Amino acid sequence: MSQTRREFVKNSALVAGTSILAGRSPEAxxxxxxxxxxxxxxxxxxxxxxxxxxxxxxxxxxxxxxTPVVLTQISYGALTGYGEASMPPYLSESQESASAFLSRVxxxxxxxxxxxxxxxxxxxxxxxxxxxxxxxxxxxxxDLLGKIMRQPWYNIWGLAKDKTPYTSFTIGIDxxxxxxxxxxxxxxxxxxxxxxxxxxxxEMIETIRSVTDKPxxxxxxxxxxxxxxxxxxxxxxxxxxxxxxxxxMPKSWFDEHAWLTERSPLPIMGDEAIQRLxxxxxxxxxxxxxxxxxxxSTGMREAYKMIVLARSLGLKVMIxxxxxxxxxxxxxxxxSPLADxxxxxxxxxxxxxxxxxxxxxxxxxxxxxxxxxxxxxx
Ligand code: MG
Numbered sequence: 544m545s546q547t548r549r550e551f552v553k554n555s556a557l558v559a560g561t562s563i564l565a566g567r568s569p570e571a572x573x574x575x576x577x578x579x580x581x582x583x584x585x586x587x588x589x590x591x592x593x594x595x596x597x598x599x600x601x602x603x604x605x606x607x608x609x610t611p612v613v614l615t616q617i618s619y620g621a622l623t624g625y626g627e628a629s630m631p632p633y634l635s636e637s638q639e640s641a642s643a644f645l646s647r648v649x650x651x652x653x654x655x656x657x658x659x660x661x662x663x664x665x666x667x668x669x670x671x672x673x674x675x676x677x678x679x680x681x682x683x684x685x686d687l688l689g690k691i692m693r694q695p696w697y698n699i700w701g702l703a704k705d706k707t708p709y710t711s712f713t714i715g716i717d718x719x720x721x722x723x724x725x726x727x728x729x730x731x732x733x734x735x736x737x738x739x740x741x742x743x744x745x746e747m748i749e750t751i752r753s754v755t756d757k758p759x760x761x762x763x764x765x766x767x768x769x770x771x772x773x774x775x776x777x778x779x780x781x782x783x784x785x786x787x788x789x790x791x792m793p794k795s796w797f798d799e800h801a802w803l804t805e806r807s808p809l810p811i812m813g814d815e816a817i818q819r820l821x822x823x824x825x826x827x828x829x830x831x832x833x834x835x836x837x838x839x840s841t842g843m844r845e846a847y848k849m850i851v852l853a854r855s856l857g858l859k860v861m862i863x864x865x866x867x868x869x870x871x872x873x874x875x876x877x878x879s880p881l882a883d884x885x886x887x888x889x890x891x892x893x894x895x896x897x898x899x900x901x902x903x904x905x906x907x908x909x910x911x912x913x914x915x916x917x918x919x920x921x
Contacts, residue, residue: 585650585687587680589615591638594629594866595894598725601716601738605633610866613641613676614897617683619656624687625898625918626874628679629838629867629889641676644669648680656688663844674818674841675865681842682874682916689915696877696917697910700847706880707908710887711736711760716743719750726754733906734758734786736886740766744776748783760884762789765815770799777807787884789834789861790814801829810859820845823852832859832883837875838867843916850881864889873900874916879908897921 594610615626630636647669653662666680689696697704712732714725716739729735735755737747740763751759761780767773773791780788787810792799794816804811810831817826818839826833833853840846846862853860861884862875869890879885885908890896900918902909911917 586618587650589645611638615679615683617687622690624683625870626679626683627870628675629865630675631865636675644673644676675838677841678837685843686915693914702880704910708885709733709906710885710908712888722750723754737761739763759785760787763791765793767791773803777809781808797829820849827856834861834863836863838865859883868896869898869900870918873918876901876908
């Protein structure tokens with residue numbers, strides 16, 4: 544790293560520290576400077592964490608009450624960036640696979656923490672899979688850089704803080720009584736997301752419609768296996784105030800989705816079929832839009848690129864999540880002013896969130912002013 548850049552990074556770290564230390568003696572500040580300057584090597588640490596869910600979460604293909612995550616930290620001088628890998632079991636990553644991957648990431652070899660393209664490119668090249676583990680490095684690094692620059696990422700990206708969308712709130716598959724109760728608990732939210740893909744789909748929608756007329760979006764999670772049926776359902780759902788349909792059929796069925804998208808009265812969004820940047824061109828023609836998630840995209844940097852590419856292809860964009868702590872949710876929320884729709888309720892579905900970050904106020908994604916991704920450890 545050049546002397547100038549090294550000084551800039553150290554001085555920025557010092558200034559970031561002083562905002563916390565306002566009112567301290569010159570001696571204390573001098574010590575802080577020494578602490579900040581004592582190490583200019585990136586250091587990655589990580590630990591497993593079990594996120595407990597408020598309700599048993601049922602999708603078309605599985606049920607569970609916890610989500611395994613791995614929490615990461617990247618320290619640089621006196622500053623620390625936070626990150627997270629969230630790994631719902633059906634996505635084939637685990638705390639073990641993420642830990643094994645992260646133990647192969649050696650950030651101390653980089654002089655300049657701003658070289659995201661190089662650092663994250665090298666991390667990506669370690670193995671072909673592990674997108675959530677890769678995201679946990681990307682998010683922590685973004686958090687750290689934002690803290691060095693003393694800016695939240697929505698500012699760094701040039702996005703208006705008040706242009707965040709409303710987030711949907713997910714109603715899982717359950718008995719009619721529980722579904723009605725969940726809808727009542729979701730009073731604050733302006734749009735609800737309903738998980739479909741079982742033989743009770745119409746009953747689910749009718750149950751929800753018996754207690755609310757709010758707009759709904761539906762996520763089938765690949766549960767429908769017939770394009771004619773999917774089209775029939777799209778018409779039926781449109782008549783009941785549904786806004787879009789997410790991943791109605793299996794992820795490999797591009798031709799069937801193209802057939803459906805051409806005829807459907809509702810936008811058809813690709814989720815499982817569209818994981819990373821290289822998948823986005825394939826969405827063009829097959830889907831109306833894509834659901835971008837940090838745990839699929841390997842983090843914020845590639846998610847941003849996916850959104851820009853999707854826009855250039857005329858695709859709609861939603862930004863979604865797994866069940867995650869407020870760490871990864873806040874990271875994604877910084878991108879949400881670029882999205883048509885957001886589904887960032889993941890932290891609200893958990894009981895033991897170790898972070899404070901983005902808040903949902905009257906259903907709207909409300910970003911913190913804090914530097915980085917906008918989180919504090921509780
Ligand atoms: Mg989905």
